[in-house]
Amino acid sequence: MGRIVTPVKIENLLDPSKKIERDALVDTGAYMMTLPNAWRGRLGDPPASRKVELHLATEETVEGEVCGPIYIQIAGFPSIAGEVLFIEMKPADGEYEPLIDYITLEQSQAAVDMMGHRLTHVRYMDMK
């Protein structure tokens, strides 16, 4: 199975000095840009809007908290304003792997190129 990993910049809209630039895994099954709880402080503790319950592919149920507003920019794509989801993550090989969700992809006009294992720019979209 292919993995698509791409650089992303995440910035607290209310405090632009608080930002993170990291590689993130494209996960079209995720419904929101997902970050580890451990990064909250680095993003300046953005205001929380709501708690959510998530059912993971591992059949685990975990709690997360949605926070924002946040600017998110996938490298090579336009910046968007949105929210992020903080959950308890376990680092793999000592590194956390944030997830880029389908709404962030849609908003960024990015589509998954399965053949090239990369993101491509969608210039026209059927909004219906």
Place this chain on the structure above:
Amino acid sequence: MPKLSLRDLDVRGKRVLVRADFNVPVETRGGKFRITDDTRIRESLPTISYLREHGAKTILMSHFARPKGKPVEKYSLRPIGDYLHSLIHQPVIFSHDTIGEVPAKIVDHMESGDVALLENVRFQPGEEANDPEFAKALAGFGDLYVNDAFGAAHRAHASTVGVTKFVEKAAMGLLMEKELKHLRDGLEKPARPFVVILGGAKVSDKIGVLKALMEKADTILIGGAMANTFLKAEGIPVGASRVESDKVDLACELLDTAKRRGVKLLLPIDAVEAEEIQPGARMRNTSRLSPQHGISDGWQAVDIGAASIALYQDEIAKAETILWNGPVGIFEIPEFAEGTIAIAEALA
């Protein structure tokens, strides 16, 4: 005093609070939120584009559905903001609170050309109550206020009326301006016969409109739950239908005024009645309505009946100018939408 237009304002670098109407029909399919008709969002684009092009900081607010004064996640404007982003190709900063620290900080950080969207104004009980404190809190986000919510402008709510008392200048947006121009052109010298179709739930919402139209219209066709109040005024039993009992006298007065002015004010001559207001409920067409034969006990009028449809269609066919405001039945439930659809088809 002439009404100010957005074009009369110097918006550059200013915080402009815009009341839009993003109350669009939606559905959730496969867990995904989908807007089924984006007309209202698209109609707000000229105002939003104008403000961006003229270097304003645009703070949008709207109602969405009927959350009854408290936060209901499925009625959040968040997905509407996402959709708007896709239309204007610019980030729309969403504030998950309508008033308070979060939107205040967002507005403080906005730069010229930025667009922000506040959470559903109807998540706050102060919106529909037109609470001055809530209106003042909203007004605090803008140097200027623009109302572009034509579809919501008839309601005296905090975001449409209350807010204007706390801002330096208030103006109409480009959509409001366009709609008012059409209305003015149509009403000033209407081609005759001029037929008005008035539906919707409440007489009280439409008193001003009705009184004003009595001086202009040749024929007024009444439908919707509003018709029940008029039927009651005529002594016709209305069963368990929605009625504004305290407005029955007013309905009598309006019927008298129509007679005196020679305006043909028509009420439904039959109705579709249902046992409950829900899909699949037992329903039937009544016989001709009269003081002896009204809506059955325990049943509710949910649409105009077949004979009323024919009568209204005849009047519409004769009309040279038509003004339609409000559905003539509970059209949100397909079984009760026949009258409203028939009127729409007669106009098409």
